Amino acid sequence: MRRSPRAHGHRTAAALTLLCALTVTTQAPALAAPGPGPATLDEVRVQLDALYHQAEVATGKYDAADQKARAQQKKVDVLNGRVRRAEQQRERLTQLLGAAARAQYRGGGLPAELQFALSSDPEHALDDAALTQQAQQATRQRLTVLAAARKELRRRTDEATAELEDLRASRRAMDRHRDTIEKRIDAARALEARLKEEERQRLAALEKRAADKAQAQWVGTGVLDRIGTTGSAAGRRAIAYATQQLGKPYVWGAEGPDSFDCSGLTSQAWLHAGVAIPRTSEEQWARLPHVPVDRMRPGDLVIYFSDASHVALYIGDGKIISAPRPGRFVYVSPAGSMQILGVVRPDPDA
Incomplete structure (x- = not known):
């Protein structure tokens, strides 16, 4: 059965009303406030352009949030790696000190001056004792410096991790906004699909005419x-x-x-x-x-x-x-x- 022109008018009006409903406001980034429903195909084109532009703005914000979160994750990973290397270095130095103490214990724990007196080569004994003492002192100093550096690294890592969590929260918020925009895009595409083939062709022609006009004006400047x-x-x-x-x-x-x-x-x-x-x-x-x-x-x-x-x-x-x-x-x-x-x-x- 053929639809009456009046029925078709109701269908088109409903489609245009749906388009108007797509432009309600949301959070970050804010979208345009609702206005009067479009009455012509040219107004439909303008509304669709506005909606898709708003969606692209949201895309850019989502991409930026995602990029910042990934960059911060790399920063946290680098800092954690430096903390692990500092801990490994501290462990090696601690082991060296322990080995030196055990060696001294196995030697009877004699003080350097007594080792000098009993040695068949006093000059060599003096050199060995001095070098051992210097090495142990330097190792303890390095451990002290390393502990301070490790503490600072841990502080920076904790701050970077906290910033990463903030960025992840921002990205999750953008995810939710992205879902909203995608639903609007789906609705806009559904609106276009509801138009009759002739109307879609006219809409495409209007889009091309607007693009050609803008291009002609730009080229006209020389x-x-x-x-x-x-x-x-x-x-x-x-x-x-x-x-x-x-x-x-x-x-x-x-x-x-x-x-x-x-x-x-x-x-x-x-x-x-x-x-x-x-x-x-x-x-x-x-x-x-x-x-x-x-x-x-x-x-x-x-x-x-x-x-x-x-x-x-x-x-x-x-x-x-x-x-x-x-x-x-x-x-x-x-x-x-x-x-x-x-x-x-x-x-x-x-």
Whole structure:
């Protein structure tokens, strides 16, 4: 039985109401407050873009929390290793002192001056006694210094372990927030799936039209006339790696080999080019050398949005390779289709 236009209108209104419900506020990072439900497909597109952007911000925060926790774990492991080596050294020195005491006991426990008097070679006996006394004194001093160093190491280890627990707690909080965002993403994708095929095509066309418009405005500034067309050898290797990942899905926190998030792709591309860079887009923006947008070249990283929540690899001719958002795949797109914050250059030889 064919549905009436009125029934279809109810279904579409329900779908749009669901989308509006997706934008309620949560904790860290805060999401946009609810507003009037979208009434047109273009408003649906804007709402979906906002939701996916918020999800990407959450991804970056999760990745950063995870990276900090892993780095702190390595720090704790190093400190614990140093404590163990100090304890082993103390044990060896203690054994040396015990062996010296036992040797002296087996020799009758004679004082050095008496050993000198009874020795057939007084000069040699004096040398032996002096050296033994000096060695024992030096060993005791080393034990004292070692005990102090071990105490300081233990204090630092305890502090590092406490910091690690705080970071783990933060990561657990991000895990809970991640679950919330993933549920929203699932709901948003369900909303898209509820649209009729014609509506989905129109929505895709609207997305492309918006991207093309932004790209045309960016190109219209003449920026491509000034951008370099040749990258470094390392940049070309990074591009070659990213190109091999085309078509692989976007997944939260993934850095290959089967899926990626945006900074997972760029960090792995440059790692395969022989350069280790920060894991998250925020850290890539904060710690890598900045270059003017009109001086970028293939292999550079384009950072997007005022919060540096998205990153892509510039491949030349005004195009990028990126892992765009949940539900999408690694693909080639216009570099100016999103709000560019700036450009960074990972190549240390640039």
